[in-house]
Amino acid sequence: MLSKAEDRARPARLDRDRSLVEEARRDPSRFDALYRKYLAQVYSFAYYELRDRHAAEDATERVFMQALAGLPRFEERVDAFIASPGVPSGAADSADFSTFRVWLFRIARNVVANERRRDRRRPVSSLEDAAEFSAPDDVAEAAAAREAVSAAWAAVSRLPEDRRRAVVLRFVDEMSTAEIAAILGRSEGAVRVLLHRALRSVADDLRGRLS
Amino acid sequence: MLGSGTRDARRTERYLDGLTSADDRRASDVPVDVDVDPAVRLAARELRDSLTRVHPSFRFEEALAARLAAAAARQAAGLPVEEPAAAAAAGTVAQFRGRSIGGADAAVAGTVPVVLSAFAAAAAGDGATMPPGDPAGASAIQAPGGHLRGIWPTSPFRLPEVAIRQPRPLIVGGVGVGVASAAISLGAVYVAWRHSHPAVTPMGRAAREAHGRAAHFGRGRRQRVVDEILGVVS
Numbered sequence: 001m002l003s004k005a006e007d008r009a010r011p012a013r014l015d016r017d018r019s020l021v022e023e024a025r026r027d028p029s030r031f032d033a034l035y036r037k038y039l040a041q042v043y044s045f046a047y048y049e050l051r052d053r054h055a056a057e058d059a060t061e062r063v064f065m066q067a068l069a070g071l072p073r074f075e076e077r078v079d080a081f082i083a084s085p086g087v088p089s090g091a092a093d094s095a096d097f098s099t100f101r102v103w104l105f106r107i108a109r110n111v112v113a114n115e116r117r118r119d120r121r122r123p124v125s126s127l128e129d130a131a132e133f134s135a136p137d138d139v140a141e142a143a144a145a146r147e148a149v150s151a152a153w154a155a156v157s158r159l160p161e162d163r164r165r166a167v168v169l170r171f172v173d174e175m176s177t178a179e180i181a182a183i184l185g186r187s188e189g190a191v192r193v194l195l196h197r198a199l200r201s202v203a204d205d206l207r208g209r210l211s
Numbered sequence: 212m213l214g215s216g217t218r219d220a221r222r223t224e225r226y227l228d229g230l231t232s233a234d235d236r237r238a239s240d241v242p243v244d245v246d247v248d249p250a251v252r253l254a255a256r257e258l259r260d261s262l263t264r265v266h267p268s269f270r271f272e273e274a275l276a277a278r279l280a281a282a283a284a285r286q287a288a289g290l291p292v293e294e295p296a297a298a299a300a301a302g303t304v305a306q307f308r309g310r311s312i313g314g315a316d317a318a319v320a321g322t323v324p325v326v327l328s329a330f331a332a333a334a335a336g337d338g339a340t341m342p343p344g345d346p347a348g349a350s351a352i353q354a355p356g357g358h359l360r361g362i363w364p365t366s367p368f369r370l371p372e373v374a375i376r377q378p379r380p381l382i383v384g385g386v387g388v389g390v391a392s393a394a395i396s397l398g399a400v401y402v403a404w405r406h407s408h409p410a411v412t413p414m415g416r417a418a419r420e421a422h423g424r425a426a427h428f429g430r431g432r433r434q435r436v437v438d439e440i441l442g443v444v445s
Binding site: 029032035036039040043044047056057068069087148149155167170171172192193194196203204206 | 217253258259261262275278292382431
């Protein structure tokens with residue numbers, strides 16, 4: 001019997017982009033639809049990882065260029081999961097699971113990792129940039145929101161790389177555990193533990209700030 | 212048998228799924244799972260509110276869309292998706308033409324094609340080829356697919372100086388516009404200086420005076436013709 005969470009994760013196994021991918025394969029100019037659909041997600045991922053707008057733009061461009069070039073080689077792999085509905089989520093190898101979005105974010109993960117390796121001199125965090133995300137009209141509310149965002153962002157930026165990446169994929173890109181597992185090359189169980197520990201770390205960090 | 216850590220992780224995941232589906236439903240709150248650590252719940256809600264998705268600037272979005280469209284066109288034509296390095300630079304690369312030489316200097320000039328070929332290969336970047344049967348390295352450089360990459364001087368190409376130095380390309384369009392602008396500015400400065408300084412030599416003064424009179428005479432004659440046509444009586 002599958003749990004509710006596993007049931008919820010299952011529709012994500014179906015590649016909703018299949019028709020767009022097929023169109024883009026037939027006519028590369030149709031890649032624009034995929035680009036528009038995932039631009040903000042890829043850019044957000046790059047921005048939260050690199051913490052610099054220009055670096056995030058460069059990374060985003062590389063991701064989509066590589067995706068366009070590699071699209072003919074992309075293989076959707078969801079059939080094994082659909083054919084065996086009794087298989088518990090996470091029992092199968094996450095590396096065998098690939099939708100377009102997962103494949104795109106695998107490219108993004110590699111591009112971002114290369115970027116981070118190339119430039120280790122980046123500031124640890126740019127809190128002001130992070131706080132720009134939400135700016136309500138009311139000044140007091142804006143200040144409070146800014147402080148909350150800064151605190152949350154600081155807590156996330158102090159996480160180890162794999163936990164931080166899992167948190168960003170979960171909260172910013174709203175991915176399922178199965179998708180995160182496939183992108184990070186981990187099992188779903190490992191990703192659950194990563195997220196749980198990340199939240200505990202963030203909770204301790206926020207509690208420390210409040211006290 | 213699940214360990215407590217795994218059980219907690221599963222509970223946390225269920226709570227996160229509840230948060231996500233509450234967002235989808237635009238619900239203000241989510242069912243509280245009493246088994247989940249309250250601190251974890253608080254942290255999850257903080258992160259949900261704080262880690263928002265960011266969108267790049269519209270300008271960047273459209274610029275990248277244009278670059279992707281160009282790359283898609285290249286891909287459809289069977290060319291590499293990535294833009295060649297030489298084509299990425301603004302302007303066109305052209306070679307200065309040298310003066311003709313003969314005799315012994317021709318032997319030195321014989322090394323030019325080698326230098327040019329190396330330079331052309333470096334400029335063309337990815338897989339561009341020199342046309343066959345063109346030993347002097349002259350004529351067009353073509354990219355795979357037959358696209359013209361650049362125009363090069365026709366043979367015989369004689370540049371004894373270039374034979375021992377790297378050929379220096381002229382970038383037209385980028386730097387060229389700057390050079391032209393600077394020349395115009397210098398010309399304007401010179402004319403202003405001429406007007407503000409009297410001629411030093413008698414001949415110079417006489418020439419200026421004659422030029423000024425002719426100019427005034429010309430203008431006066433034109434004005435008289437115009438006045439006659441319009442019937443103006445002075």
